[in-house]
Amino acid sequence: MKSPSLMSQSTLVAREAWKNVRAAPVVTLVAIMTIAVSLVMVGLFGFVMINGQKLMDSMVQDLSVTVYLEQGVNKEEVEEVLSYLKDRPEVAKPTRFLTAAQDRQRNLELLGEELARDLKNDVPGQPCIEFQLRSQDLRTEDFRNIPKRLMEFKGVESVQDLLYIAEDLRVLLALIELTRLTGFILCIMILAAAIFFTFSTIKLAVYARQDEIEVLRLVGATNGFIRAPFYVEGFVAGLIGSILAIAIVATISSQLQTHLSEVQSLNLYLEQMPQGMTVWLLGGGVLLGLLGSALSVGRYLRS
Amino acid sequence: MIQLFHVTKRYANGIEALRDVTLRIHEGEFIFLSGPSGAGKTTFIKLLMAIEQANEGEILVAGRNLSVLRKNAIPYLRRNIGVVWQDFKLLSNRNVFDNVAIALEVLGLPRKQVRRRVLQVLEMVGLDRYAKSMPHWLSGGEKQRVAIARAIVNEPPILVADEPTGNLDPDLSVEIMQTLMDIQARGTTVVVATHDRGLMDRFGQRVVLLNKGFLIEDGSPGVVLPGAPGQTDGRLFMEEGN
Numbered sequence: 001m002k003s004p005s006l007m008s009q010s011t012l013v014a015r016e017a018w019k020n021v022r023a024a025p026v027v028t029l030v031a032i033m034t035i036a037v038s039l040v041m042v043g044l045f046g047f048v049m050i051n052g053q054k055l056m057d058s059m060v061q062d063l064s065v066t067v068y069l070e071q072g073v074n075k076e077e078v079e080e081v082l083s084y085l086k087d088r089p090e091v092a093k094p095t096r097f098l099t100a101a102q103d104r105q106r107n108l109e110l111l112g113e114e115l116a117r118d119l120k121n122d123v124p125g126q127p128c129i130e131f132q133l134r135s136q137d138l139r140t141e142d143f144r145n146i147p148k149r150l151m152e153f154k155g156v157e158s159v160q161d162l163l164y165i166a167e168d169l170r171v172l173l174a175l176i177e178l179t180r181l182t183g184f185i186l187c188i189m190i191l192a193a194a195i196f197f198t199f200s201t202i203k204l205a206v207y208a209r210q211d212e213i214e215v216l217r218l219v220g221a222t223n224g225f226i227r228a229p230f231y232v233e234g235f236v237a238g239l240i241g242s243i244l245a246i247a248i249v250a251t252i253s254s255q256l257q258t259h260l261s262e263v264q265s266l267n268l269y270l271e272q273m274p275q276g277m278t279v280w281l282l283g284g285g286v287l288l289g290l291l292g293s294a295l296s297v298g299r300y301l302r303s
Numbered sequence: 304m305i306q307l308f309h310v311t312k313r314y315a316n317g318i319e320a321l322r323d324v325t326l327r328i329h330e331g332e333f334i335f336l337s338g339p340s341g342a343g344k345t346t347f348i349k350l351l352m353a354i355e356q357a358n359e360g361e362i363l364v365a366g367r368n369l370s371v372l373r374k375n376a377i378p379y380l381r382r383n384i385g386v387v388w389q390d391f392k393l394l395s396n397r398n399v400f401d402n403v404a405i406a407l408e409v410l411g412l413p414r415k416q417v418r419r420r421v422l423q424v425l426e427m428v429g430l431d432r433y434a435k436s437m438p439h440w441l442s443g444g445e446k447q448r449v450a451i452a453r454a455i456v457n458e459p460p461i462l463v464a465d466e467p468t469g470n471l472d473p474d475l476s477v478e479i480m481q482t483l484m485d486i487q488a489r490g491t492t493v494v495v496a497t498h499d500r501g502l503m504d505r506f507g508q509r510v511v512l513l514n515k516g517f518l519i520e521d522g523s524p525g526v527v528l529p530g531a532p533g534q535t536d537g538r539l540f541m542e543e544g545n
Contacts (some may be wrong), residue, residue, distance in 0.1 A: 009411045023396060104422070212394055219453070220382035221409035222375070 017236070024205050025057035028237055031201040035241025035288050036248070038194030039281050040253045045183045064161045067150050067273060069127040071100065077155030078127070084153070085131055087147060095131040102127055105283035126157075131275050192289070198292025206300045213300070227297045234293030235286055244290025246278055304331040304459060305351065312346050312516075322516040323360070328494065330460070333487040335503045335524075336496040338513035346358035347513070348465050351494070352384060353377045365460055366392035375539045382410065385454030385491075389466035391446045393438040393453075399425065400434040403452045410457060418437040424452045428482060444475035448482065455486055462486055464495045468502065480506055500524075 104125025147159040305328040347353040362369040364382040468476035512520035520527040
């Protein structure tokens with residue numbers, strides 16, 4: 001007899017998996033829905049987190065500090081300030097040094113063509129260093145000392161900061177951190193429940209086919225041969241479940257975006273489903289399906 | 304082909320189903336494994352199939368020593384043994400063709416080859432026109448012939464049948480037994496567990512008699528089974544009705 005080809009094996013496994021689905025369509029449907037619902041919850045949480053972080057980042061952008069230097073500041077004095085800032089963990093890299101000419105040029109660009117032409121000779125320029133604070137380092141209050149400490153450097157004329165909003169940002173940051181932690185624990189629980197439910201549903205399919213499995217074992221089927229159709233079924237259930245979940249999360253996020261964009265005062269643009277998240281949900285769904293199948297069939301075959 | 308050396312099988316509840324059994328079955332031989340209920344016939348078959356493991360002794364089947372056989376090698380052993388059960392073990396959701404094809408599918412053979420071989424075997428057992436029938440449409444004898452077709456479709460060197468005529472009337476029993484004899488004539492080693500003395504007398508093959516786990520007789524029916532041919536031996540088979 002001819003040896004088995006990979007093609008004929010794959011076709012057979014696919015056919016057997018299809019037979020499983022046809023024999024117990026409700027079981028497959030329940031597995032798909034379990035995976036989809038779990039992933040929707042995880043996906044919505046991810047959506048909230050991504051946008052929470054985005055909101056935080058955009059607010060922290062306002063948390064910039066400008067250090068104005070004296071007109072005659074020398075290179076060493078500038079280096080000293082830059083070196084201090086480089087060592088501060090709260091300072092986002094890179095810091096930006098502008099000479100008086102560069103600052104003037106920037107001011108000209110900011111004024112627009114017409115105004116710039118009128119004020120050509122009156123536009124001021126002053127050497128300065130600009131930097132932003134990192135959102136994650138707002139937990140400590142050390143950043144408050146930075147402007148004071150900068151004023152002690154030779155060549156520093158003034159420090160302009162917007163640190164008064166930092167306190168509000170700290171509260172927001174704490175809330176986001178709390179949500180992240182709670183959500184992470186919830187996600188783990190949801191995924192564990194999803195694995196359990198998928199495991200239980202596929203176990204039903206395994207038990208529904210126990211006569212067939214017994215015959216297969218008696219005629220010399222390997223465990224791999226018996227398992228393969230269930231793996232395919234789990235894979236397909238996971239894939240369909242995750243596609244459903246992606247569609248639902250994308251619809252909800254798009255609806256939310258539409259409604260929020262109508263609220264002018266919020267000036268908030270929500271991130272739609274990022275590609276990375278789509279890949280994670282897709283991979284997560286497939287993994288859930290495969291894991292549920294592997295656990296249930298493995299347990300049955302060991303018994 | 305099959306050898307047992309001082310084999311003892313003891314179940315977890317302490318019952319010894321086989322006790323110190325030593326036996327040799329040659330290639331191409333046909334034997335009846337007989338004895339009353341609880342004699343150890345089914346345990347004997349389960350040991351050959353590696354469904355159960357012997358507690359003591361050694362079993363050699365088709366060149367494999369079952370006492371050292373690894374778990375993942377069991378499927379490959381079973382591909383050498385076709386098996387027929389009293390309750391047929393046919394899959395009710397598959398038609399006759401698919402029930403037989405399953406034994407070839409596990410080998411991963413191409414569909415075309417499976418089709419050709421299945422139809423050939425169904426023709427051999429006289430069921431080629433029932434290929435698309437569902438098992439519940441068939442009579443007991445037909446079902447058993449489907450089970451035989453499934454057992455021999457991959458051309459195993461050994462065929463084991465556990466009470467294959469247990470659910471059949473006498474005429475059908477003879478028919479099934481004749482099919483098994485035909486299979487043996489093609490070179491397959493056939494082991495049939497039965498307590499039907501009439502069949503043993505009629506077919507006149509070697510009889511191995513078990514009782515309470517012991518192998519008590521081994522020879523031709525006339526020698527092994529006392530009393531007139533065609534009659535059930537009172538001493539040994541009295542427990543049958545219990």
